[in-house]
């Protein structure tokens with residue numbers, strides 16, 4: 492995607508500079524939208540830290556960063572013990588998005604049978620392949636989602652045909668959450684590039700304001716008309732016919748079609764259901780956890796620091812250009828805070844799953860139809 496006319500991905504291999512050791516470049520998402528900064532990850536520890544502090548975030552990108560993290564570990568020690576330790580370290584960084592475990596398992600399965608000296612190169616090749624596949628999946632999701640948007644837009648009453656198609660999205664499931672394109676935002680980019688008149692309601696998503704900071708940043712860079720709203724405004728807009736469709740991403744999807752995504756997604760789905768607004772979830776296959784059936788009971792929900800609730804990050808009103816964001820406290824000193832980072836939307840509230848293989852109902856049969864029998 493484009494930043495000031497230059498095409499970027501969220502993660503890339505850095506030239507080794509003659510050292511023989513590869514490094515990994517990433518965009519530091521903790522400083523966006525106020526500062527665009529990149530970082531170089533040179534060790535497994537740095538990759539793990541980048542994931543847990545959300546320098547990189549979003550389920551697919553976490554997976555790719557984990558895969559490269561294994562490569563970084565194997566470059567310095569390709570033994571079985573080091574592989575196992577790096578796997579555990581990276582896998583423990585964030586518990587909810589299943590893409591992390593999926594990508595780590597994929598790299599481990601590739602390198603484990605190999606002689607130690609061949610492992611780092613094999614890990615690099617597999618991580619790069621996962622990254623390429625992620626880009627292709629995002630683009631395919633975009634095409635399938637665009638077809639849905641076009642159908643929904645065409646089905647609106649004649650007097651509304653001239654209005655923009657209003658989509659509401661929650662959190663950031665755009666290219667910053669993946670390697671490129673995104674999941675929920677991919678159909679929006681496709682629609683915009685195809686000349687469809689589209690407008691996006693961008694949810695803030697406290698605690699980290701990822702809608703306001705990341706989704707708004709992405710859409711702005713691509714020139715997509717959008718309006719930032721507070722999390723609590725979505726239901727009101729739906730009641731007043733101002734939302735034609737909701738589209739969100741997923742951190743883990745059960746084989747039955749339950750969807751786990753950023754906290755507050757469930758409330759959006761309830762409001763959409765109550766108002767007859769279609770609620771779509773966009774996800775690549777890497778987000779499906781075929782081992783579980785009941786999302787509410789079985790998906791581990793990450794509890795992040797209470798400081799993300801008690802404090803809020805942003806630029807001071809009169810800050811000169813180039814200033815770093817600051818953190819300000821919004822709660823009384825003595826108040827406790829709790830910060831579950833994700834919630835589960837039951838399949839019954841999901842209108843459809845938009846995947847790289849097409850669109851399916853959020854049911855076991857729907858997913859099996861797309862992906863075939865899975866053991």
Ligand code: MRU
Pocket residue numbers: 548549550551588661662663664665668669673674675701739740741742752753832
């Ligand atoms: O906590 P985050 O920023 O990693 O959570 C991001 C989300 O919840 C996204 O919606 C999800 O990862 C899908 S991303 C394509």
